[in-house]
Amino acid sequence: MAEQKPVKIMETVLRDAHQSLIATRMPTEIMLPIVEKMDKVGYHAVECWGGATFDASLRFLKEDPWDRLRKLRDGFKNTKLQMLFRGQNILGYRPYADDVVDSFVEKSIANGIDIIRIFDCLNDLRNLQEAVNATNKVKKQEGRGHAQVALSYTLGDAYTLEYWTDMAKKIEEMGADSICIKDMAGLLVPYKASELIAAMKSVTKLPIQLHTHYTSGVASMTYLKAVEAGVDVIDCAISPFAMGTSQPATEVMVETFKGTPYDTGYDQNLLAEIADYFRPYRDECLASGLLNPKVMGVDIKTLLYQVPGGMLSNMVSQLKEQNAEDKYYDVLKEIPQVRKDLGEPPLVTPSSQIVGTQAVFNVLMGERYKMATKETKAVLRGEYGQTVKPMSQEVIDKVIPGEKRITCRPADLLENEMDKLESEMKEWKQQDEDVLSYALFPQVATDFFKYRQAQQEKVDMSVADTGNAAYPV
């Protein structure tokens, strides 16, 4: 009999699935009633936290994301909780000093996170080292915490099997506990997945987890080939929140491997009960328009142009604003050129937006880099980190002539900032975690703190001036 090697599943319904399908709007009250059942499945982990969940909680749901995490931790007695972490950008949009990264890692684990998946939009491992070190430090002290380094998957001349295996070795050396291949756009096709996983497995002992999206329609086949090639964990979503721009369905993958050496051993009846729970909420989201049936189909353009779907829709709206929709194909042709000029980065937020917007500018101005965005300049200066390939010297000379470029780890230039942040927001502070919420989203967090205070003082919200975010206290 073949050796048993059960594949493990990370369930994404509480993070990526609702982020991908319903703009991260699932509130805690929808999550909590099903936690007890989810806890019995035996998932490798449940993903429940990340930049968008944190932002949307504060901004739209008026919920404290830390409070959500504590409630989920209370409910999940046996299951590991996982979060997504943007390297030195933490859950925000700018690079933070190391003391903020350290504090965020420590508080995330203290409030209930077990596994931290850390990625960088340039795959510059220097931008991940501090978060990995911080996780390892907590792990040593508390016995809890797992640092997973995620590589943003992309295609291009620089991204050979040798590149990926080199990265796998470096990740092992930097002290990570596992590796994730994070395919944001569904670009990894089945037979390439076989090759990639086999190659990485041959150079590292670390467990490998695969994350993809159904966007281009190949994801469940990609998982099948990856599992056969030895991948350890796959990311799936319970069926009512699966497919389309989300992940392959958990139940489908479980059934696929039943009776094989990869059998998960999960109980399909239990999974069916969990799906039954989420289905009416899905129907509600469809009825309200929060879930747009458009995102449920196959977007083949993703594969054709190797550009993430979100980047294409951004581009279309930028062209529309300029009454230049006829330039669509010119911009599509310009994207690979700009990407090359900028050192061929993966296309994931924020690099996808930076490359896409610059390509639009180049086409509309009729001359390359006649106008460069602030972000393009920052990339060229090295402020986001090091790219896989060298950037174009010609473009550097044209866009930032004579300017100083950074070659060190960008965060080495940042002074510690926790004290300053705390002093800025101290009038609102009710818990240490509030300083971190403020650090990530200063305006949104402050609005939330005002709302929270008004609630605590039992203000009638119907008379609050929510347009100006002013609450009579």
Ligand SMILES: [Mn+2]
């Ligand atoms: Mn994802």
